[in-house]
Amino acid sequence: MTTDISPQEQLLAIRASIDNFDAALIHILAERFRKTKEVGALKAKHDLPPSDPAREGEQIDRLRRLAERSDLDPDFAEKFLEFVIREVIQHHHQARG
Numbered sequence: 001m002t003t004d005i006s007p008q009e010q011l012l013a014i015r016a017s018i019d020n021f022d023a024a025l026i027h028i029l030a031e032r033f034r035k036t037k038e039v040g041a042l043k044a045k046h047d048l049p050p051s052d053p054a055r056e057g058e059q060i061d062r063l064r065r066l067a068e069r070s071d072l073d074p075d076f077a078e079k080f081l082e083f084v085i086r087e088v089i090q091h092h093h094q095a096r097g
Helices: 007-045 053-069 074-095
Strands: none
Touching: 007 074, 053 074
């Protein structure tokens, strides 16, 4: 007796897994932005600059290394982090009022 799963059932199972990863990513990003908003409030309170180019560069380098070790395109990882950093800096500017 064969218990093969049809291609359609396989596709549905894979897509369900992708949906779970998407949900996890959204929750993780929400937590990350909650923390970066705390950083923005702290920076605003103490009149620190909204951006920190040295830290941003270090983070990009670190994420590129992580991406390489994870078999993910480091250019994609860098673009993604740069997008996130732009959003964070915008939040930091907003925290200044």
